[in-house]
Amino acid sequence: MKQIKIRGGKPLSGTVTVSGAKNSAVALIPAAILADSPVYLDGVPDIQDVHALIEILEIMGVKASFDSNRLVIDPSEMVSIPMPSGKINSLRASYYFMGALLGKFGSGVVGLPGGCYLGPRPIDLHIKGFEALGAHVTTEHGATYLRTEEEGLTGNRIYMDVVSVGATINVLLAAVKAKGKTIIENAAKEPEIIDVATLLNNMGASIKGAGTNEIRVEGVETLHGCRHTIIPDRIEAGTYLALAAAVGGGITVNNVIYEHLESFLAKMQEMGVKMTVKEDSIQVLPVSEPLHPISVRTYPYPGFATDLQQPITPLLLLAGGESFIEDTIYQKRINHIPELVRMGAKAKVEGNMIILEGIAQLKGATVEASDLRAGACLVIAGLLAEGETTILNVEYILRGYDHIIEKLSGLGADIEMLDLPDSAELGEKA
Incomplete structure (x- = not known):
């Protein structure tokens, strides 16, 4: 205390x-696990939420080093470990691991997010987006279980009932490696979304329209490491x-x-x-x-x-x-x-x-x-x-x-x- x-x-x-932007960093770090080689993030703020995310990465076998506002993330030996509780519950942005794990492994178990209490902040829109891509999502014992069939995720047209930064980014993370085209309508326009899309495109994704109310994603098979400076x-x-x-x-x-x-x-x-x-x-x-x-x-x-x-x-x-x-x-x-x-x-x-x-x-x-x-x-x-x-x-x-x-x-x-x-x-x- x-x-x-x-x-x-x-x-x-x-x-x-x-x-560097806290609201970007907490999304960019989960996004980096979609790569198959190291990602270098510059301008990462030295804040508790970043350190909590690094601990989560290390639990999953991701190599991470943080020094002088540079974070190196190497997910090449990452494994999908169920995370129903613990550090995953300590911050709101932990929910970005839902989309990232779906995109990378087609499945995941993630505890419900924590963070500041500002009134009800349900994740219904996130789940709706995942399900539109073909995921099966259930909540069991306070954790979210995400699964896909053998054929994996498939692109789709997804309308956000409410403008949501978190849901827009989470669906984006799940969609970048889905088969075919995904269109996110009524998408949030925040600069942090453009920052995440820029990182993903530098990793080899095909995303257009970030920063507008319609984002178009053409799924790719693999993503690679890159260097990126946070806004x-x-x-x-x-x-x-x-x-x-x-x-x-x-x-x-x-x-x-x-x-x-x-x-x-x-x-x-x-x-x-x-x-x-x-x-x-x-x-x-x-x-x-x-x-x-x-x-x-x-x-x-x-x-x-x-x-x-x-x-x-x-x-x-x-x-x-x-x-x-x-x-x-x-x-x-x-x-x-x-x-x-x-x-x-x-x-x-x-x-x-x-x-x-x-x-x-x-x-x-x-x-x-x-x-x-x-x-x-x-x-x-x-x-x-x-x-x-x-x-x-x-x-x-x-x-x-x-x-x-x-x-x-x-x-x-x-x-x-x-x-x-x-x-x-x-x-x-x-």
């Missing part, structure tokens, strides 16, 4: 560099941009793809945040005038990302008047609100709407991260707050933010991570 202590209320400045993490970038506007005395965020953040940056500009956009960096200038309240509604890409509604929340508390957030993707993504209230925020939830009223000052308190992006929200709030903030459950934060303590310290933040003794009394929250 660890905790983060922040002594806030001081402006930060300098430069911070965004790591920058747009959610990490958005988090540091929101932080820069909230507590910055001039912060430059490097390794950014502007097009991946257009809807988010449009809302920052609507608030009155001044930014200088360059080829692969964005400088956030010190806020010198009162910020305007805004309304945010999350949508699938290219709309405002659900993963960024929590990190932008502390910034909205600095605006004069009421701001509103409606998360149409995960309506239960609201657990950061009671924690902000502990810090003095005027915030409430009415139905599916988060209502925030601008305040003069947050105050340090002991708070708990309930999920990955809620943790990022509380870090920004702690940097804003007067006095000391202690954040518990920081394991959530470490799942998705590469070297966050070092990066914030480099900007001048007074922040440290401490081990929490097993016998520690957490006490009553302030």
Whole structure:
């Protein structure tokens, strides 16, 4: 158990560099097992989810080495081992092994995924896609069993009833070696899907249309190793941009793809945040005038990302008047609100709407991260707050933010991570 202590209320400045995309990495790693020779992934973030996936690879006999953000995956001696429980249950992205194992072996046993609780997140669409390709899928004793007949998977036309990043990628992984053509309709368009398709094409797959609502896959018999660099993490970038506007005395965020953040940056500009956009960096200038309240509604890409509604929340508390957030993707993504209230925020939830009223000052308190992006929200709030903030459950934060303590310290933040003794009394929250 660890905790983060922040002594806030001081402006930060300098430069911070965004790591490779967490939401890409957790799909690219399972995708790599489809190859029959080593895959070299550069720009892999050093986060807990990546280390958990590496452990899963090693259980299956895959050789993996991770150093200086380069991950080498050699699946040439991989075996299909049933994984009904254990590490496979620890993160949401473990479900990508379903599609990858189906594509590679035509069968697999994978425990139901874990990760942050953001309300019900069923995998029905994934199963529907697998079954359309000819797989038999059953759930037994808390695990998903995937099987195919002797002739293997066959391409098909698959319509996604709901736009889903996870289901789009999972069906893609299963379809790349299926016989014939697969067409995924109403596919998700996120940059991470393009990243996965790029890797697979570099491995010898035939995928067209990634990034549009219709992806076409012509099945191939074999896939080979390759080298691939992961795209920058747009959610990490958005988090540091929101932080820069909230507590910055001039912060430059490097390794950014502007097009991946257009809807988010449009809302920052609507608030009155001044930014200088360059080829692969964005400088956030010190806020010198009162910020305007805004309304945010999350949508699938290219709309405002659900993963960024929590990190932008502390910034909205600095605006004069009421701001509103409606998360149409995960309506239960609201657990950061009671924690902000502990810090003095005027915030409430009415139905599916988060209502925030601008305040003069947050105050340090002991708070708990309930999920990955809620943790990022509380870090920004702690940097804003007067006095000391202690954040518990920081394991959530470490799942998705590469070297966050070092990066914030480099900007001048007074922040440290401490081990929490097993016998520690957490006490009553302030």
